[in-house]
Amino acid sequence: xxxxRVRIGALLAxxxxxxxxxxxxxxxxxxxxxxSGGSTAAGTGTVTIYAAASLKTTFTKIASEFEAANPDTKxxxxxAGSSDLVTQITQGAPADVVxxxxxxxxxxxSDAKLIDGTASNFATNVLEIAVPPxxxxxxxxxxxxxxxxxxxxVCAPQVPCGSATETVEKATGTTLKPxxxxxxxxxxxxxxxxxxxxxxxxxxxxxxxxxxxxxxxxFSESDKAVNTYPIATVGSSKNKELAKAFIAMVxxxxxxxxxxxxxxxxP
Amino acid sequence: MTxxxxxxxxxxxxxxxxxxxxxxxxVPPWVFALAAAGAVFVLLPLAAxxxxxxxxxxxxxITSEPSLTALGLSLxxxxxxxxxxxxxxxxxxxxxxxASFPGQRLLRAFVLLPLxxxxxxxxxxxxxxxxxxxxxxRSLELAxxxxxxxxxxxxxxxxxxxxxxxxxxxxxxxxxxxxxxxAVAATLGARPTTVLRRxxxxxxxxxxxxxAVLSFARCLGEFGATLTFAGSLQGVTRxxxxxxxxxxxxxxxxxxxxxxxxxAVAVAVVGLSYRRPRALPLQxxxx
Numbered sequence: 295x296x297x298x299r300v301r302i303g304a305l306l307a308x309x310x311x312x313x314x315x316x317x318x319x320x321x322x323x324x325x326x327x328x329x330s331g332g333s334t335a336a337g338t339g340t341v342t343i344y345a346a347a348s349l350k351t352t353f354t355k356i357a358s359e360f361e362a363a364n365p366d367t368k369x370x371x372x373x374a375g376s377s378d379l380v381t382q383i384t385q386g387a388p389a390d391v392v393x394x395x396x397x398x399x400x401x402x403x404s405d406a407k408l409i410d411g412t413a414s415n416f417a418t419n420v421l422e423i424a425v426p427p428x429x430x431x432x433x434x435x436x437x438x439x440x441x442x443x444x445x446x447x448v449c450a451p452q453v454p455c456g457s458a459t460e461t462v463e464k465a466t467g468t469t470l471k472p473x474x475x476x477x478x479x480x481x482x483x484x485x486x487x488x489x490x491x492x493x494x495x496x497x498x499x500x501x502x503x504x505x506x507x508x509x510x511x512x513f514s515e516s517d518k519a520v521n522t523y524p525i526a527t528v529g530s531s532k533n534k535e536l537a538k539a540f541i542a543m544v545x546x547x548x549x550x551x552x553x554x555x556x557x558x559x560x561p
Numbered sequence: 562m563t564x565x566x567x568x569x570x571x572x573x574x575x576x577x578x579x580x581x582x583x584x585x586x587x588v589p590p591w592v593f594a595l596a597a598a599g600a601v602f603v604l605l606p607l608a609a610x611x612x613x614x615x616x617x618x619x620x621x622x623i624t625s626e627p628s629l630t631a632l633g634l635s636l637x638x639x640x641x642x643x644x645x646x647x648x649x650x651x652x653x654x655x656x657x658x659x660a661s662f663p664g665q666r667l668l669r670a671f672v673l674l675p676l677x678x679x680x681x682x683x684x685x686x687x688x689x690x691x692x693x694x695x696x697x698x699r700s701l702e703l704a705x706x707x708x709x710x711x712x713x714x715x716x717x718x719x720x721x722x723x724x725x726x727x728x729x730x731x732x733x734x735x736x737x738x739x740x741x742x743x744a745v746a747a748t749l750g751a752r753p754t755t756v757l758r759r760x761x762x763x764x765x766x767x768x769x770x771x772x773a774v775l776s777f778a779r780c781l782g783e784f785g786a787t788l789t790f791a792g793s794l795q796g797v798t799r800x801x802x803x804x805x806x807x808x809x810x811x812x813x814x815x816x817x818x819x820x821x822x823x824x825a826v827a828v829a830v831v832g833l834s835y836r837r838p839r840a841l842p843l844q845x846x847x848x
Contacts, residue, residue, distance in 0.1 A: 377810045445710070447792065452810040473710040474792025475799075477807050485792065489694040490709045 338366035341536040342388055346376045346395035346523070348419070348479060351503055352556045353393070356549050360540055367536060375478055376454060383408055383528060390531040391540055393523060395419070396454040400524040410534070413524035416545045418559035420520055421458055422498045423511040424486045431492035436513040439493055440468050447482050447491040450475035455482070458519035459495050465518035483508065497521070499557040522561055607824060614821055615814040622818040630796045631804035632822065638712060638800060639780035642719035646727045646776040649720070651769070654731035655761070659740070669732075676725040683721050684789025691717060692790075714791035715798050719780035726779050727772040734768020735761070774834040778827050 345353045350373045357369035376399040394400045400413045431444045439446045449456030476482045486494040487507045501510035527537045691708045692698045746756045784802040791798040809816035
């Protein structure tokens with residue numbers, strides 16, 4: 295009985311290992327063929343897009359339009375914070391196109407010679423105040439955020455939305471005393487939608503994307519910190535034709551329409 | 562009442578002599594090969610991280626003001642949470658190991674849930690319990706207690722994820738120790754509380770200690786629930802893992818250096834106190 299059990303265990307372990315190895319091998323071959331297929335015949339194959347998290351809705355839409363316009367293509371999308379994208383691409387992630395939420399992170403890639411040529415700016419975004427639908431702290435301006443007792447959540451200065459917040463604070467001479475400095479826009483938005491915070495500073499596009507879960511309060515000082523979104527072909531891309539075609543769609547009229555509908559500005 | 566007077570059963574003698582004396586390990590060579598692979602799998606990433614440390618800047622990086630604040634906050638909150646885990650976890654383990662009541666298995670399953678739950682789910686659950694709009698949060702707010710964005714929220718998040726570690730360790734220890742000595746103490750007239758204090762707890766002290774250490778280590782590493790539930794503000798809610806997560810955005814060197822600090826603290830805590838299960842102290846004393 296014991297012996298049988300041990301054998302079964304060993305068999306299972308071997309099976310799992312074999313399956314794991316087979317899985318690795320399979321995925322390697324698959325991506326290999328896709329990439330080589332793409333480089334021989336322009337306009338077909340798989341194109342992998344690494345994009346900032348704030349582009350999730352728009353790029354998902356643009357990707358399906360791209361697939362519809364180019365029947366033999368498949369767009370793979372990876373969304374993360376811009377600095378994560380830089381880390382991933384620096385570590386050799388198989389990306390064909392990279393779109394970051396700020397020029398600073400794209401500059402890191404360009405300095406490391408990891409992108410082809412210069413990046414093109416395709417969208418802008420500005421901050422907006424997000425409050426719970428009932429607006430419990432009656433916020434109506436940027437200065438209101440500094441009122442005592444208002445629980446305001448912002449992005450930490452280390453991330454793009456936080457550095458934009460800092461710029462607006464400096465430009466307006468208003469010092470905020472946030473109850474939390476989050477690492478991402480979605481964390482800020484989460485604190486507002488759950489009603490934990492009275493207000494949060496996020497991008498216009500995030501407010502629009504959140505629908506009626508939050509109310510957006512635009513403020514004129516937001517033009518002091520305009521975030522620019524650059525897009526570029528990754529230098530190590532094995533499918534540059536397709537990468538360029540995707541970038542053309544983002545920067546062209548179809549992409550422009552999707553982006554404006556989501557609240558992005560024109561650079 | 563001491564085990565010396567207890568008759569030495571065959572099983573008891575076998576346990577005392579120990580397996581090591583026979584010289585037989587019973588581990589086939591291929592198990593060693595897989596074990597080596599397992600060890601490498603855990604150690605290699607740690608080694609890779611150590612190799613990435615910028616040693617020239619190491620001391621300035623880990624002694625920067627935000628780093629020290631985060632480390633101090635992590636140690637303070639983890640210690641508080643561990644005490645809370647002991648206060649809440651010991652009774653839970655006792656009830657699960659000793660009592661029997663309807664729904665006991667269900668209770669055990671739910672108490673252990675945070676072990677397998679992604680911490681961010683724990684954070685969401687805590688938010689809807691203690692948050693401003695939460696189940697208890699509204700009443701707490703009326704009473705003037707605000708938990709969201711406070712250090713208390715960090716402690717609650719850590720306790721939530723670490724409690725099962727203490728309960729599991731202690732329940733196991735209680736079951737292994739058995740009820741013999743407790744029954745003897747009770748027949749000699751000891752009241753339940755006295756039995757608990759003088760027999761049960763001393764018997765399982767090593768299990769309790771290792772459970773507490775595991776809980777502390779888990780608290781130290783808590784990230785997801787804290788981020789979701791408590792927020793991130795220097796000196797208030799930004800513990801070391803959150804500081805690492807934030808530093809990573811701009812300064813990879815600082816993130817790696819702080820990660821190493823966290824690894825070192827965790828290794829020290831676990832290595833110093835979490836030993837191989839030993840013979841029960843009462844048995845050892847009868848030699």
